[in-house]
Amino acid sequence: MLGSGVTLQEEGLVPEESVVAQALRDAILERRLGPGSRLPEEQLAEIFASSRGRIRRVLLALARERIVVIQPSRGAFVASPDAVEAREVLAARRMIEVGVMERPCQPLTEEKRELLQQVIEEEHRAHAAHDSVAMIRWSGRFHLELARGLGNTVIADIISELILRTSLIIAIYERQQATCCLKADHDLLLAAVNARTWPEAARLMSRHLLEIEQNLDFSAPAPPTMSLGLILRR
């Protein structure tokens, strides 16, 4: 149960390309691919048993999502947003995600409620197992499903992109091994959502995202990179 489910509409990409794109997004979200990592076309083509042309299209798509940077004649790299962009992304997230809690576009169906519950349970499981990759995955998924449930597809797509960029930002600027997403925050949020006390939910979401921001240190950037073949096997 609970498929990967993070698949958004991959407009303009054929299925094969969209698989590659999603694999790269997953690797970036889960911080197996760090900011600054090189993404050589030929190597990716080999790993995914695809062609350079296809990889090229995927890299362009990811560049448009701002999680990849293409330097002409130099190649593609995982983006490493600077402090200015980082602050802007987080401010945008706060504005939008708080907005979703304040004025939900649609009522939360029972189905969605259950899905959120399951995601939270997965988060707890990952936390108990000290599986930090799983924690990141489910944490992102929680925010995404919240947007899907109370917002709509358009908003969910937007937030989905912002979550990915946030993951890069945290990879670069997080203070120590900060407790990635205070464990209790999502529980409280879900409780407020279930109780339909939107002002409270909005307050919690705002606090939650501010906490994340305060755990960042914009004075020193971080070192990146390792191999590829291992990282992207799925």
Next chain:
Amino acid sequence: MLGSGVTLQEEGLVPEESVVAQALRDAILERRLGPGSRLPEEQLAEIFASSRGRIRRVLLALARERIVVIQPSRGAFVASPDAVEAREVLAARRMIEVGVMERPCQPLTEEKRELLQQVIEEEHRAHAAHDSVAMIRWSGRFHLELARGLGNTVIADIISELILRTSLIIAIYERQQATCCLKADHDLLLAAVNARTWPEAARLMSRHLLEIEQNLDFSAPAPPTMSLGLILRR
């Protein structure tokens, strides 16, 4: 004065491609290119004195922005969002743009204030001259500069995309020749912004966007298309 200024960061596109992309965006925004219009690669390559490969990349980029649809083996078309998507885009816009008024990310600099003033004046000029294309252009620009001034780059990029999609939606679903953007709305908004009365500004923005929605009729889609060479000359 007042350059085109709608140029966002064209991450992943080389300048030549970004010119083509912006020309197509302009044509779509100003409804010279209607929903459903075919966009043949070779023809575009000729018009813009570019190559098929480049055009192909541009079309992919625009497809990722949801203003173009690529049907495999059939070609690229200007998107024609259905009623569901239309409602979602408008709901998202309302949520985000109202959010920007409620909780501005940054104070409005004097420079920005003047820019907004100028845009409004252009809008009035266009209105007086019954130049509907210019009216659309400046109206969109007003919303964009508001987002740039009170939000940030990330938010402005998001809104910029939503504005384009809105233009397509209006082209398809507008009731009659509805008075495109009640003339006075933007004036009132700017007044509230200048007075820094954010709750009032938020209320006005919400009302403004709701008005637009109420001028739509989701029962009948609209007929499209005409030639290309004429439309895209700049």
Next chain:
DNA sequence: TCAACGATAATTGTTAACAATGATTCGTCT
């Protein structure tokens, strides 16, 4: 008249070879 069919034309999709650019290595000279 209209439907089905087939041939032709137009358009998109893919590939492979080549060109151009940037990185690396190695050798030389001070």
Next chain:
DNA sequence: AGACGAATCATTGTTAACAATTATCGTTGA
């Protein structure tokens, strides 16, 4: 040793030709 420079290598960028698919048009036959 270290700095400079040339040659080599690796990677990206571009093009043109070809393959595959879809649209168009005219013909045939009920």
